Amino acid sequence: MPMATAAGHRCYELWDPMPDEVREGARRFAAVQALNELVGVLQYVEWLDRAPSHTRRQMLMAKIQDEVGHGHVVARVAEDLGMPRERILLDYLEGRTKIHNIFHYSFATWEEVGPGLLLTNSAAITQFQSLAKGVYLPYARALRKVEREESFHYQHALDLTHEILTHGDAEQRRRVQEGFELWLPRILAYLGPPDTDTLHTNRMWQVGLKPDGNDEVRQAWLNKIIPVVRKLGLHVDPALVRQAPSGEWEFEMPDWAQVKKVIANGGPSSQRRLDWVRRALDRNAPYRRALQGVA
Amino acid sequence: MPHIPTDSDVYEVFAQSGHGTALNHVGSIVSPRPDAAWHLAKETYGRRDDLVKLWVVRRTDMIVSSADDRGLLAAKTRMPYRQPGFPTARRRDRSASPPAVAAPREGRDSGLTERRDDAREPGLTDLWLALADDLFVLGNRLGEHIVDYIDLEEALAVGSIGQEALAHAGTILVLCGFDQPAADARFFDRAQAQWQVSRVVERLTDWPSLVAGGLVIAAAVAVLAEQTAEAAQTAGAEQTAGAEPGAAWLPAITAIRDEQLVHLDHWRRWARALAAWPETRTEFARAYAEVTERAGDMFGARPQSPAQGVPAGAAPAGPALAVTLHERLAALVGENGGPGSRLPDGPGTRTWGVGGSALADSLSRGRTVRDEYAPGVFS
Numbered sequence A: 001m002p003m004a005t006a007a008g009h010r011c012y013e014l015w016d017p018m019p020d021e022v023r024e025g026a027r028r029f030a031a032v033q034a035l036n037e038l039v040g041v042l043q044y045v046e047w048l049d050r051a052p053s054h055t056r057r058q059m060l061m062a063k064i065q066d067e068v069g070h071g072h073v074v075a076r077v078a079e080d081l082g083m084p085r086e087r088i089l090l091d092y093l094e095g096r097t098k099i100h101n102i103f104h105y106s107f108a109t110w111e112e113v114g115p116g117l118l119l120t121n122s123a124a125i126t127q128f129q130s131l132a133k134g135v136y137l138p139y140a141r142a143l144r145k146v147e148r149e150e151s152f153h154y155q156h157a158l159d160l161t162h163e164i165l166t167h168g169d170a171e172q173r174r175r176v177q178e179g180f181e182l183w184l185p186r187i188l189a190y191l192g193p194p195d196t197d198t199l200h201t202n203r204m205w206q207v208g209l210k211p212d213g214n215d216e217v218r219q220a221w222l223n224k225i226i227p228v229v230r231k232l233g234l235h236v237d238p239a240l241v242r243q244a245p246s247g248e249w250e251f252e253m254p255d256w257a258q259v260k261k262v263i264a265n266g267g268p269s270s271q272r273r274l275d276w277v278r279r280a281l282d283r284n285a286p287y288r289r290a291l292q293g294v295a
Numbered sequence B: 001m002p003h004i005p006t007d008s009d010v011y012e013v014f015a016q017s018g019h020g021t022a023l024n025h026v027g028s029i030v031s032p033r034p035d036a037a038w039h040l041a042k043e044t045y046g047r048r049d050d051l052v053k054l055w056v057v058r059r060t061d062m063i064v065s066s067a068d069d070r071g072l073l074a075a076k077t078r079m080p081y082r083q084p085g086f087p088t089a090r091r092r093d094r095s096a097s098p099p100a101v102a103a104p105r106e107g108r109d110s111g112l113t114e115r116r117d118d119a120r121e122p123g124l125t126d127l128w129l130a131l132a133d134d135l136f137v138l139g140n141r142l143g144e145h146i147v148d149y150i151d152l153e154e155a156l157a158v159g160s161i162g163q164e165a166l167a168h169a170g171t172i173l174v175l176c177g178f179d180q181p182a183a184d185a186r187f188f189d190r191a192q193a194q195w196q197v198s199r200v201v202e203r204l205t206d207w208p209s210l211v212a213g214g215l216v217i218a219a220a221v222a223v224l225a226e227q228t229a230e231a232a233q234t235a236g237a238e239q240t241a242g243a244e245p246g247a248a249w250l251p252a253i254t255a256i257r258d259e260q261l262v263h264l265d266h267w268r269r270w271a272r273a274l275a276a277w278p279e280t281r282t283e284f285a286r287a288y289a290e291v292t293e294r295a296g297d298m299f300g301a302r303p304q305s306p307a308q309g310v311p312a313g314a315a316p317a318g319p320a321l322a323v324t325l326h327e328r329l330a331a332l333v334g335e336n337g338g339p340g341s342r343l344p345d346g347p348g349t350r351t352w353g354v355g356g357s358a359l360a361d362s363l364s365r366g367r368t369v370r371d372e373y374a375p376g377v378f379s
């Protein structure tokens, strides 16, 4: 069984009998990811009509469409497990679910978009690579489709950042650097609190839906992204992140109480995201009914 | 066109042979009785390997692509910019090229003073350039609707239609002789007074109007593409010089036509749904009337000045052609099955500087980043 995890878990397909914990866990993972794809994309949408060239606009639009596509494939996984898609956005609006910390912010400048995209995308790729080793196979396959598209987003982010770093003026390049320093701690927090000591008590790890701990994923991500960032010409301040002689990455620990506050819709753009989704759903309700009613 | 096959006793067989892999199509069987199909398939395709899953589906329950759908399915050629290799190559090429030289922002916002050439008869290229403006604005509006969440599948479809509208706008400029910096300057640096969009554009706001606007613009582009393809075929290979529609236009123009016909079908389905549904009927009827009554100017472009990329010698399209195109448009739009169209009886002309706040906002937003950078930085 090529998909068996290292722990030798059994894997499951949609109609297989499976423990309730696996079914509910997979449904929750897929629904949470769907929500985050669908709401997380809004911070890029805000910049679509400011994208400064025809080609850039095409690439950004393709990326935005892909993110909604990711929301769609994982929402389908959740739907098959009994979570209607309408509930995914509704639960968010009614406060039953929350989006990740990184999606409670907006980009203040175009220069911030590149590094923000680059860090977010690469962290998401690392995380999906881990989750794709999980025991619920329809979700694992959905993640592999997502990963393929993320590699375009990643290259796009590199190109966008590189464009400004090579051709922008000193002030513009400085803002890219600031953007990197602003987003790095947010992504470190996004990957979750340290759990090396507690992972084995995590039920999702035990049933095989969460194959790696937060610390493992965070280290894997830093291993990959920091050399890339340096090669682009950005300065990596050791106060933010540094490599110990052991090879392990050290970083300034996020203020978890503060992160929790942000996630509880206490971030600078939390209300804006909620408002956007609420307005879109209200405005389009009759058209959605028309589409379904006539079909 | 995708079709539904007719051989009702044929079943397609799908099997999964390893955990985690996707299902594969392995072949088909004939079974006169539906309840025997799965067992017959097992004996045919499951004799040797351990299978994890075996699925059987009746052929007549499928919708399958036809040979002529290949063009529509060729995502890599239609949307090259979304392959990971595309931004990678851009980055590599731009590292190799010397940094952009700061030059005076010549051409930016110079639209008001630019010379126009209203005395000339408009040619096919003038009509195309005007439609490219419409497509550019439409594509951007549709991009915003990807996250409008009418439905997820619909969001994805709108995303593709929007991207194709942008791509077609770009292709048209290439056909008309623009290189990439010139195309960007045209889309981003031109003042509204230099735009010649259809009056439909000012109505591209709410969803029903976008459906109606998408429908008439797709129909207009398909009609003009058909006309251009005919002209290009008769012109033959010897008349392909400059930006004049000739044989060199054919592949791109045919692809644009085929894709726009798919868009047209999409908007027609929406128009039917909105017109039939009690809750949206009145709103859509009003939007549809307002959009179609503005759509008489689809082929009413005025001549663009040579500075805008049109060769001075472009063959005039002439008023007779506008009448023909308008009639074809009326026929195509009239078939949509929605509420009464108010498309005027004859063709109208376009005016410079329309598009209302829809275009004005889009232009000013499009400049916010661009204007802060030296010319040539963005490509």
Ligand SMILES: [Fe+2]
Binding pocket: A037, A066, A067, A070, A124, A146
């Ligand atoms: Fe995504």
Ligand SMILES: [Fe+2]
Binding pocket: A067, A121, A149, A150, A153
């Ligand atoms: Fe992404």
